[in-house]
Amino acid sequence: MTKQxxxxxxxxxxxxxxxxxxxxxxKIPAHLRGSPDPIFxxxxxxxxxxxxxxxxxxxxxxxxxxxxxxxxxxxxxxxxYIPPGIFTIADAKRGDIGNTSALYARAFFETLSFDALTVAxxxxxxxVQPFLGHPGKWVVLLALTSNEGSQDFQxxxxxxxxxxxxxxxxxxxxxxxxxxxxxxxxxxxxxxAFAEVRRLAPDHFLxxxxxxxxxxxxxxxxxxxxxxxxxxxxxxxRGILYASSGIDFAQAARLQAQSIAQQMNTNLQLYC
Amino acid sequence: MTKQxxxxxxxxxxxxxxxxxxxxxxKIPAHLRGSPDPIFxxxxxxxxxxxxxxxxxxxxxxxxxxxxxxxxxxxxxxxxYIPPGIFTIADAKRGDIGNTSALYARAFFETLSFDALTVAxxxxxxxVQPFLGHPGKWVVLLALTSNEGSQDFQxxxxxxxxxxxxxxxxxxxxxxxxxxxxxxxxxxxxxxAFAEVRRLAPDHFLxxxxxxxxxxxxxxxxxxxxxxxxxxxxxxxRGILYASSGIDFAQAARLQAQSIAQQMNTNLQLYC
Numbered sequence: 001m002t003k004q005x006x007x008x009x010x011x012x013x014x015x016x017x018x019x020x021x022x023x024x025x026x027k028i029p030a031h032l033r034g035s036p037d038p039i040f041x042x043x044x045x046x047x048x049x050x051x052x053x054x055x056x057x058x059x060x061x062x063x064x065x066x067x068x069x070x071x072x073x074x075x076x077x078x079x080x081y082i083p084p085g086i087f088t089i090a091d092a093k094r095g096d097i098g099n100t101s102a103l104y105a106r107a108f109f110e111t112l113s114f115d116a117l118t119v120a121x122x123x124x125x126x127x128v129q130p131f132l133g134h135p136g137k138w139v140v141l142l143a144l145t146s147n148e149g150s151q152d153f154q155x156x157x158x159x160x161x162x163x164x165x166x167x168x169x170x171x172x173x174x175x176x177x178x179x180x181x182x183x184x185x186x187x188x189x190x191x192x193a194f195a196e197v198r199r200l201a202p203d204h205f206l207x208x209x210x211x212x213x214x215x216x217x218x219x220x221x222x223x224x225x226x227x228x229x230x231x232x233x234x235x236x237x238r239g240i241l242y243a244s245s246g247i248d249f250a251q252a253a254r255l256q257a258q259s260i261a262q263q264m265n266t267n268l269q270l271y272c
Numbered sequence: 273m274t275k276q277x278x279x280x281x282x283x284x285x286x287x288x289x290x291x292x293x294x295x296x297x298x299k300i301p302a303h304l305r306g307s308p309d310p311i312f313x314x315x316x317x318x319x320x321x322x323x324x325x326x327x328x329x330x331x332x333x334x335x336x337x338x339x340x341x342x343x344x345x346x347x348x349x350x351x352x353y354i355p356p357g358i359f360t361i362a363d364a365k366r367g368d369i370g371n372t373s374a375l376y377a378r379a380f381f382e383t384l385s386f387d388a389l390t391v392a393x394x395x396x397x398x399x400v401q402p403f404l405g406h407p408g409k410w411v412v413l414l415a416l417t418s419n420e421g422s423q424d425f426q427x428x429x430x431x432x433x434x435x436x437x438x439x440x441x442x443x444x445x446x447x448x449x450x451x452x453x454x455x456x457x458x459x460x461x462x463x464x465a466f467a468e469v470r471r472l473a474p475d476h477f478l479x480x481x482x483x484x485x486x487x488x489x490x491x492x493x494x495x496x497x498x499x500x501x502x503x504x505x506x507x508x509x510r511g512i513l514y515a516s517s518g519i520d521f522a523q524a525a526r527l528q529a530q531s532i533a534q535q536m537n538t539n540l541q542l543y544c
Contacts, residue, residue: 022372060368060372062366062368062372062373062375062376062379063372063375065375065376065379066375066376066378066379066383067379067383068344068348068379068383068384069341069342069344069345069348070341072340072341072344073341076340076341091368093366093367093368093392093395094334094365095365095392096332096334096363096365097417097418097419097481097486098419100294100332100334100335101334103334103335103337103338104334104337104338106338107334107337107338107340111338111339111340112340120365120367120392120394120395121394121424121425122392122393122394122414122417122425122426123365123392123414123417123419123421123422123426124419124420124421124422124423124424124425124426125420125421125424126419126420126421127417127419127421128421142394142395145369145394145395145399146369147369147370147395147396147398147399148396148397148398149395149396149397149398149399149400150395150396151396152393152396152397152444153393153394153396153429153437153440153441153444154394154395154396157425157429157430157437157440158429158430165425165429165437168425168429169425172424172425209369214369
């Protein structure tokens with residue numbers, strides 16, 4: 001999917017919602033537990049309920065890997081079920097030496113057909129570049145993550161010019177790939193950082209975790225992060241997936257997604 | 273496995289060789305291609321051939337994930353085949369927000385029963401800590417990796433005290449866990465860094481990739497990195513696995529492993 005196609009999807013749905021398919025076996029409603037593949041059955045109903053409002057789905061690989069080969073089967077079926085035209089992100093945070101990153105790229109972009117993959121920057125340019133060689137596919141590079149540990153290195157390690165590490169990642173990565181193939185992760189828990197990120201990367205899409213359960217501020221993130229061509233994908237996972245633990249979970253998920261999309265609609269009118 | 277047990281294994285075998293099971297479908301000898309599970313069959317014969325000299329095996333997950341669910345099956349069978357008393361490292365370079373890292377920990381330490389897992393430090397303390405809560409299991413934290421991209425951030429981002437990022441990772445991580453549960457990755461391609469690493473972490477085991485195909489210097493790494501209780505696991509992958517592409521691949525692998533172990537024996541006599 002191209003950057004323009006993603007922007008068109010945002011305009012069409014008036015939403016920049018990414019639904020995180022962090023499907024936790026322990027939290028699946030009891031009535032689904034007896035189905036042949038409860039993880040897929042849950043995802044299927046969540047997708048049916050939220051596809052009107054979601055421009056992207058983002059399964060976090062940990063939730064599938066922790067179930068062994070059966071988890072991979074559930075993931076493959078889930079991906080095949082996501083309607084065409086919706087952006088898919090493997091939240092896998094991979095990154096390794098070149099020949100190994102190339103294999104991960106093949107796993108996620110070819111075997112699994114994801115549109116995008118989250119990648120960790122610690123190992124530098126040659127660990128990221130193999131992911132950038134796939135036409136139409138995207139790298140979503142960790143810059144400033146939503147968790148408390150983002151203080152440990154991302155915000156505290158400084159380059160010679162006194163700037164924190166995460167800004168160095170954003171600047172360096174722009175010499176590795178273009179805004180047509182590279183996004184950055186910037187957590188909603190750091191709304192004050194969005195102005196600086198936009199100064200460094202005015203055209204790049206940002207994938208924004210940390211809204212909802214982690215406490216991020218959607219209005220402020222949107223005010224500072226939206227661009228004239230969208231530029232944001234804001235993720236919500238737990239708040240949608242587990243809005244209800246009963247047989248009405250899909251309907252409850254739909255209402256949550258709709259409510260977020262309504263706020264996004266307003267923000268798009270204001271800032272795009 | 274405890275640190276003491278690992279040191280005893282090193283003394284028993286007079287070797288600190290870790291064999292990287294980076295089993296590449298494209299490089300498996302032709303005569304194995306027809307077997308029901310060629311990846312496992314290759315690994316089985318490599319393990320049989322090298323177990324006399326290897327104190328650890330380290331499958332890199334990318335090689336298995338790129339094959340989908342079948343790859344996970346091959347990995348599970350490989351792990352079950354590794355003889356008891358040999359340390360097993362999942363080279364997966366994971367790391368995510370806390371609840372997600374906890375799932376990865378379950379996947380690798382419980383579902384797959386690895387002794388250790390490589391973890392990326394970029395997301396900081398709360399992304400690493402869930403991996404440290406499993407008795408007898410190890411985190412192998414990326415510090416100074418063997419690839420060229422280690423120059424981009426690990427060596428160039430500086431803390432306020434002027435020290436490079438990788439030393440900051442080593443110092444910070446020692447407040448997160450002990451030398452009984454935490455190792456560091458330091459690439460053999462940076463022999464000059466080992467003196468500084470040992471100053472910062474005199475007691476920790478180091479996992480050393482980059483020997484062999486990537487050009488690291490075993491003698492210098494061993495001189496600077498070995499401690500009175502071992503302290504090193506030096507990995508070799510391609511040089512052993514693909515020493516021959518013919519029907520004699522296992523015998524050729526054994527000779528390579530034996531040759532490396534002989535050098536290690538000498539180093540252990542000299543420095544331990």
